[in-house]
Amino acid sequence: MFRADRGDLLAGLIIAAVGGWFLVGAFDYRIGTAVRMGPGYLPMVFGIITLVLGLAIMLLALGRDGKLPLPAPRACLAVLVSIAGFTLVLPRAGLIPAALVAVMIATRGDRDARLTSSLVLAVCVAVVSWIVFVEFLGMPMPAFRMPAL
Amino acid sequence: MTLWSDIWSGFQVALSTTNLLYCFVGVFLGTFLGMLPGIGALAAVSMLMPLTFYLEPTTALVMLAGVYYGAEYGGSTSSILLNLPGTPSNAVTCIDGYPMAQQGRAGVALFTTTVASWVGGTIGILALFGLSPLIVSVALAFGPAEYFSIMVFGLVAASTVTQDNPVKGLSMVMLGLLLGTVGTDINSGVVRYDLGFFELYEGISFIAIAMGLFGVSEVIFSITESVHKPFNQAVTLRSMIPTRAEIRQAVLPVLRGAGIGGLFGSLPGTGPTLASFVGYAVEKRVAKDPSRFGKGAIEGIASPESANNAAAQTAFIPTLTLGIPGSSVMAVMMGALLIHGIAPGPQLMGEHPDLFWGLAASFWIGNLLLLILNIPMIGLWIRVLQIPYRFLYPAVICLICIGVYSVRASTFDIGVVLLFGLIGYVLRLLRFELAPILIGFILGPMVEENLRRAMLIYRGDFFEIILRPISGTMLGVTALILVWTAWSALRSRRAASGEPAVSVDD
Numbered sequence: 001m002f003r004a005d006r007g008d009l010l011a012g013l014i015i016a017a018v019g020g021w022f023l024v025g026a027f028d029y030r031i032g033t034a035v036r037m038g039p040g041y042l043p044m045v046f047g048i049i050t051l052v053l054g055l056a057i058m059l060l061a062l063g064r065d066g067k068l069p070l071p072a073p074r075a076c077l078a079v080l081v082s083i084a085g086f087t088l089v090l091p092r093a094g095l096i097p098a099a100l101v102a103v104m105i106a107t108r109g110d111r112d113a114r115l116t117s118s119l120v121l122a123v124c125v126a127v128v129s130w131i132v133f134v135e136f137l138g139m140p141m142p143a144f145r146m147p148a149l
Numbered sequence: 150m151t152l153w154s155d156i157w158s159g160f161q162v163a164l165s166t167t168n169l170l171y172c173f174v175g176v177f178l179g180t181f182l183g184m185l186p187g188i189g190a191l192a193a194v195s196m197l198m199p200l201t202f203y204l205e206p207t208t209a210l211v212m213l214a215g216v217y218y219g220a221e222y223g224g225s226t227s228s229i230l231l232n233l234p235g236t237p238s239n240a241v242t243c244i245d246g247y248p249m250a251q252q253g254r255a256g257v258a259l260f261t262t263t264v265a266s267w268v269g270g271t272i273g274i275l276a277l278f279g280l281s282p283l284i285v286s287v288a289l290a291f292g293p294a295e296y297f298s299i300m301v302f303g304l305v306a307a308s309t310v311t312q313d314n315p316v317k318g319l320s321m322v323m324l325g326l327l328l329g330t331v332g333t334d335i336n337s338g339v340v341r342y343d344l345g346f347f348e349l350y351e352g353i354s355f356i357a358i359a360m361g362l363f364g365v366s367e368v369i370f371s372i373t374e375s376v377h378k379p380f381n382q383a384v385t386l387r388s389m390i391p392t393r394a395e396i397r398q399a400v401l402p403v404l405r406g407a408g409i410g411g412l413f414g415s416l417p418g419t420g421p422t423l424a425s426f427v428g429y430a431v432e433k434r435v436a437k438d439p440s441r442f443g444k445g446a447i448e449g450i451a452s453p454e455s456a457n458n459a460a461a462q463t464a465f466i467p468t469l470t471l472g473i474p475g476s477s478v479m480a481v482m483m484g485a486l487l488i489h490g491i492a493p494g495p496q497l498m499g500e501h502p503d504l505f506w507g508l509a510a511s512f513w514i515g516n517l518l519l520l521i522l523n524i525p526m527i528g529l530w531i532r533v534l535q536i537p538y539r540f541l542y543p544a545v546i547c548l549i550c551i552g553v554y555s556v557r558a559s560t561f562d563i564g565v566v567l568l569f570g571l572i573g574y575v576l577r578l579l580r581f582e583l584a585p586i587l588i589g590f591i592l593g594p595m596v597e598e599n600l601r602r603a604m605l606i607y608r609g610d611f612f613e614i615i616l617r618p619i620s621g622t623m624l625g626v627t628a629l630i631l632v633w634t635a636w637s638a639l640r641s642r643r644a645a646s647g648e649p650a651v652s653v654d655d
Binding site: 007008010011014015018019022025029030033034035036037038039040042043046047049050053054056057060069071072075076078079080082083084086087090091095098099102103106107109110112113118121122125126128129133137138139140141 | 200203316317319320323324326327330334336337339341342365368369372373539540542543544546547548549550551554555558560563564566567570571574575576578579580581597600601604605608609611638
């Protein structure tokens with residue numbers, strides 16, 4: 001096995017891939033000349049620089065040791081699914097159900113959270129956000145909405 | 150003196166009932182969020198920004214600015230009491246603040262940081278009052294070439310100077326610039342990188358990116374890292390009064406810190422965090438007995454706290470006078486101004502004098518409110534620190550979702566938050582600093598527009614830009630920074646490959 005900081009190797013690969021993706025995409029638009037730049041000119045330049053930086057990060061990662069960082073899947077999943085839940089419920093059932101769903105899912109990120117305390121917290125957050133955002137600030141979103149059939 | 154009448158009219162704007170109320174709301178919420186470990190000033194400002202859309206532009210900025218410097222104040226409280234910095238710029242306050250609390254001097258430490266913060270903030274505001282008109286008078290003559298060069302300098306400085314790994318910092322700025330190209334190109338009307346979503350025609354929502362990168366990814370990190378340390382030391386008003394000797398020890402460090410902070414805050418790429426570290430280092434160097442540092446030296450908290458609050462105020466100088474944010478929090482402030490249809494730049498002071506001077510005056514009133522909030526009400530804040538994080542973060546997630554949705558009633562934008570939350574989490578795991586992304590994202594379209602205009606004026610001859618005195622100097626300094634960056638990257642690599650394998654991880 002060769003010596004490399006695997007975390008930085010992956011980091012450089014991601015940056016290079018993003019730069020490459022924008023670079024390839026830039027050619028869908030007119031590039032133009034330096035005097036009259038088309039919509040593709042600067043994305044092309046930015047893409048090249050990013051690609052080079054990504055490769056540089058990878059090169060600098062060679063020859064020294066380093067591990068891939070360990071993610072925290074439980075916390076990550078709970079937070080992201082909670083946001084997804086809010087997004088799905090809000091347009092269909094309104095703010096209060098969306099907040100209830102989001103808090104219930106989010107509390108799953110903590111191993112020690114009990115169901116009853118999550119439920120109490122969910123009701124509190126839902127009621128407070130309804131009062132603050134809908135009643136006080138007058139934001140245009142319904143507290144409840146009948147699901148469209 | 151027109152300056153005095155401008156300042157006077159500014160105070161009249163800032164002292165109106167509405168502005169005073171929202172200034173208080175801002176500093177109160179800022180102190181609250183700043184104290185919670187894991188929520189920095191940046192996350193606090195971007196989370197509360199949607200609340201300000203329904204307000205007048207001046208009131209909105211008064212409140213957001215209050216959140217910002219309130220968070221800088223509040224962060225020091227958790228540094229001292231829990232040894233957990235509330236915001237990165239309070240990290241250095243832990244070194245001497247926490248030992249002071251352990252010695253039973255928590256009250257004195259809190260009092261010192263509050264007063265030091267106030268003095269630092271006040272000196273920063275005086276610099277803002279004095280320097281801004283001068284910079285504006287010079288900047289009114291700037292053309293696209295100058296703007297392009299200053300922006301490139303700002304981008305490079307912000308991503309290299311304070312970063313552990315400048316190559317990674319630069320790549321984050323580039324990521325921001327690339328994300329900034331998404332949406333309709335103003336010159337040609339062509340829509341770029343829309344991936345078939347009509348929601349992306351106006352570009353990616355700035356707030357969604359900020360909340361995803363800072364709000365969501367910080368919440369994920371804090372759930373896994375939060376260690377709840379109970380704090381059970383009574384802090385009475387009487388225990389806050391320092392002795393005469395302590396006051397004498399703290400005066401000069403506070404003033405030195407304010408000078409350092411004022412300078413670093415106004416430069417792009419440095420900001421409050423670096424200012425607080427430099428302030429600490431200077432005190433340790435000038436001290437007669439440096440060994441006291443780290444064991445509860447009052448100078449070690451006075452200077453950094455004065456420095457970071459002075460820097461928080463002078464950071465507004467380039468943002469308001471040139472329209473070039475020097476830090477990511479300033480990028481958010483500028484985003485808020487743009488959402489209200491106000492373009493920051495040298496014309497701001499002339500076109501919206503009430504906003505400029507009103508905002509500047511509100512800084513001082515806000516700093517005064519913080520003094521009141523932090524000294525008599527310290528007991529309340531100590532109780533806030535005892536709320537377990539697991540009750541807070543689900544509420545924070547709801548606040549983020551509702552806030553983003555309220556901007557343009559779009560669930561698509563909540564999806565963007567989700568995506569950038571994941572991206573931010575992965576990038577932070579891979580040890581990237583996220584702040585330069587926002588600066589790149591905000592400045593990207595402006596860099597593009599000014600470069601295109603400059604190239605049109607000079608018929609595509611880039612040397613014309615280099616030959617102009619101001620833009621040439623800026624680009625020259627930028628080139629020097631880049632050369633230094635490349636050299637130090639190669640040198641550290643050579644040093645690493647020369648030694649036997651030493652794992653950086655512990």
